[in-house]
Amino acid sequence: MENYIVRIYRRDPNDPRNVLGILESVELETRQSFSTIGALQSLLVPCATPDAQGVLHPNTDPKVPLPRRSHAK
Amino acid sequence: MGMNPNNGKMHGPHPMNQRNRSHCEPGDERVVRIYTLGRFSVHSDCQSMALQQSRHQRPFQLLQALIAFGGRAVHEDMLCQALWPDADGDSAKNAFDVTVHRLRRLFDIKDLLIVHDHHLTLNNNLAWVDVWAFEQLVNHSERLLRHAQDPEILQQLATCGEELFSLYQGAFLERESVRPWTLSLRERLRSKLMRHIADTGQAWESARQLPQAIRVYRKGLEIDPLAESLYQRLIVCLRDSGRIAEALTTFQQCQKAFAEQFQIPPSATTLELSASLLNYAHHH
Numbered sequence: 170m171e172n173y174i175v176r177i178y179r180r181d182p183n184d185p186r187n188v189l190g191i192l193e194s195v196e197l198e199t200r201q202s203f204s205t206i207g208a209l210q211s212l213l214v215p216c217a218t219p220d221a222q223g224v225l226h227p228n229t230d231p232k233v234p235l236p237r238r239s240h241a242k
Numbered sequence: 243m244g245m246n247p248n249n250g251k252m253h254g255p256h257p258m259n260q261r262n263r264s265h266c267e268p269g270d271e272r273v274v275r276i277y278t279l280g281r282f283s284v285h286s287d288c289q290s291m292a293l294q295q296s297r298h299q300r301p302f303q304l305l306q307a308l309i310a311f312g313g314r315a316v317h318e319d320m321l322c323q324a325l326w327p328d329a330d331g332d333s334a335k336n337a338f339d340v341t342v343h344r345l346r347r348l349f350d351i352k353d354l355l356i357v358h359d360h361h362l363t364l365n366n367n368l369a370w371v372d373v374w375a376f377e378q379l380v381n382h383s384e385r386l387l388r389h390a391q392d393p394e395i396l397q398q399l400a401t402c403g404e405e406l407f408s409l410y411q412g413a414f415l416e417r418e419s420v421r422p423w424t425l426s427l428r429e430r431l432r433s434k435l436m437r438h439i440a441d442t443g444q445a446w447e448s449a450r451q452l453p454q455a456i457r458v459y460r461k462g463l464e465i466d467p468l469a470e471s472l473y474q475r476l477i478v479c480l481r482d483s484g485r486i487a488e489a490l491t492t493f494q495q496c497q498k499a500f501a502e503q504f505q506i507p508p509s510a511t512t513l514e515l516s517a518s519l520l521n522y523a524h525h526h
Contacts, residue, residue, distance in 0.1 A: 170422065172425060174425065174429065176468075177468075178468055178470065179509060181472065189504055191468070191503070193424065195420050195425060196278045196420060198420070202503050202505075204504065204506070224394070231496045
C-alpha cells in the first residue's frame with residue numbers, strides 16, 4: 170500500500186482544475202508541489218503517458234523503473 | 243455545564259488543572275504519563291520507562307496504536323490489522339493477547355489496560371496522554387472563543403494557547419518510523435491546531451491586542467510555512483502596529499516560501515497587502 174497526504178493551499182474560484190498544493194509521500198518521505206488537478210494526477214501515476222484523449226494511464230510494466238523523487242523534507 | 247460571562251468563570255474544570263498535571267504529584271504516583279507529540283516517552287511511577295529495549299518494542303507499538311485509534315474501546319481487530327497485517331486471524335489474535343499481557347507486565351498497574359468484549363481501553367483514570375490533554379484544551383478554547391469579547395475570557399484564552407503550544411511539541415509520533423495508522427490522528431491534531439491559531443489570532447485582532455495576534459500567527463507559520471492566510475493576517479497586524487519593516491520582512495518570507503515550493507508568487511491579495519505597506523509608510 171502507498172500512503173499520501175495531499176495539502177491544498179489555494180483554489181482558483183474561476184477554474185476548479187487550478188489547485189495549488191503539496192503531495193507528501195509517507196513511505197518515501199518526499200514532498201512535491203502541484204498547481205493543477207492534472208499535475209496531481211501525474212504525480213500519483215508514475216511514468217504515466219496520456220492517451221489520445223489526454224487521459225493518463227499508469228505504468229504497469231515492472232521493467233520500467235519509477236522516476237526518482239526529490240527529498241524536499 | 244454553563245458559563246457566566248459576567249465573572250469569567252469557565253464551564254467545568256480547566257483540563258490542565260486536573261490531577262494529572264505534573265509528572266509526580268503527591269498521591270498520584272501510579273499515574274502513567276504518555277507523551278506522543280513530537281516524541282514518544284512514557285513515565286510510570288515518576289520514572290521514564292526504557293523504550294529502546296527491543297523486547298519492549300512490540301508492547302509499546304501496541305500502546306501507540308491504541309492511542310492512535312482513540313485509546314478507548316478499540317476493537318482488537320483494528321489493532322491486529324495495524325500491528326500484524328500479514329498474520330492470519332488466529333495468529334494475529336494470539337500475538338495480540340501475548341502483547342497485551344507483556345504491556346500489562348511492563349506497567350504492572352491493575353486496570354491500566356482493560357479488555358472487554360474484544361475491545362481494548364487505556365484507563366484514563368490511571369493514564370494521562372498528551373493527545374487527550376491537547377484535544378481537551380482545543381475544545382476548551384473553542385468554547386472560550388465564543389465569549390472572547392470578555393477581557394477575562396481572553397486572558398483564559400491566552401493561558402490556554404500557551405499550554406497548547408507547550409503540549410504540541412511536534413506532530414503525533416513524528417520521530418517514530420512511518421506507520422500509516424498514525425497519519426489520521428497526526429493530521430487531525432495538526433489541523434485542529436492550525437484552526438485554533440487562525441481563530442485565536444482573529445479574536446486577538448478583534449480585541450485590538452495585536453502583539454498577541456502577531457505571536458499566535460508566527461507560531462502558526464512555524465508549523466506550516468505555506469499558510470498564506472496567516473502571512474496576510476500577520477502583515478496586517480504588523481502594519482497596524484506601525485512595524486512596517488517587520489511586515490515587509492514577513493511578505494518577503496512568504497514570497498520566498500512560495501517561490502521555493504511552488505515557483506510562483508504569492509496571491510494577488512498578498513501582493514496588494516505588500517503594496518499597501520509602502521502607502522502606509524508614506525502616510526504615517
